[in-house]
Amino acid sequence: MRIDVLTLFPGMFLPFLDESILGRARRRGLLEVQVHDLRHWAEEDRHRSVDDRPYGGGPGMVLMPGPVTRAVEAVQGACPRPGRLILLTPQGRRLDQALLAGLAREERLVLVAGHYEGFDERVRLALAPEEVSVGDYVLTGGELPALVLIDGTARLLPGVLGDGTSAACESFGEGLLEYPQYTRPAEFRGMRVPEVLLSGDHGAIARWRSEQSLRRTRERRPDLLAGSGPQGQGAQGVQGTEE
Ligand code: ADE
Secondary structure: OEEEEEEOOHHHOHHHHHOHHHHHHHHOOOOEEEEEEHHHHOOOOOOOOOEEOOOOOOOOOEEOHHHHHHHHHHHHHOOOOOOEEEEEEEEEEEOOHHHHHHHOOOOEEEEEEOEOOOEOHHHHHHHOOEEEEOOOOOOOEOHHHHHHHHHHHHOOOOOOOOOOHHHHHHHHHOOOOOOOOOOOOOEEOOEEOOHHHHOOOHHHHHHHHHHHHHHHHHHHOHHHHOOOOOOOOOOOOOOOOOO
16 A cells, blocks of 8 residues: 655654554555655745635634645646545544545555644645544644554555454454453462463353453443444444554
C-alpha cells in the first residue's frame, strides 16, 4: 500500500514511521509512506503563506484553500491512479476498526493533516474528501490522527504482523475485547497465572479465553455487545494484537 501524507510538519512523521512494526513493513516494501510539506505549495506572496486569519474574525488561523488544493492535486497526479482522499478533522466520521479494515483494502491513501483552526471550507467543496476523526476531542493538529490511521491500517496489511497473527486474532475478535494475557513468571508477588493456561489443554484454554473476552466486554464496553457501538455498527476485531 502507498500512503501520501500532506502536512505542515513532516518532521513529526518519520520518527514514528521508522520504528517497530511500521518501520519493518516499510523496509520490507509492504508499506510506502511519502510525506509532503504543504508549504511547498504555499501562496506566491512574500511570506509563502499557507494560512491566514478567519474572515469575520475569531481566534486562530485557517489553512488557505489554494495551497491545500494544489498540493492534493499535485500528489494525486503523481501516480497513475488517485488515492482515497481523507482529511483528518474532528468533524469527520469517527475512526473504528470497520473503517480501518476498508482502508486496508485500498491500494493508495492520500491523507491531509490540518493544523490551527482548520481548513477553509472551500477545500471541502473543491476536493470532496472523506473526513475522519480519531475521537470526540480536539488535538493541535491532524498529524497524530494521521499516524493513528496509518498504524491501524498498516497492521491489517497482509504480512505486516507476520506468522498469521493478524488473521487468527481478527477472526477471534468478533467485536469483543481481548482476554487477559500472561507471560513468565508463573507467579508474581503472590499472583499466579490461571492454572488453565499452564494446562496445555488447548480446548480448555480457548474456552477460558472466550469466556474472559465476553466478561471483559460486558463489564467495560457493553455497547459493543449490544451491536450498537457509538456509531451504531458494533465493533469488529477490537482485540489487541501486540508486538
Ligand atoms: N485534528 C484535531 N483534532 C482531531 C481529531 N480529534 N481527529 C482528527 N483530526 C483532528
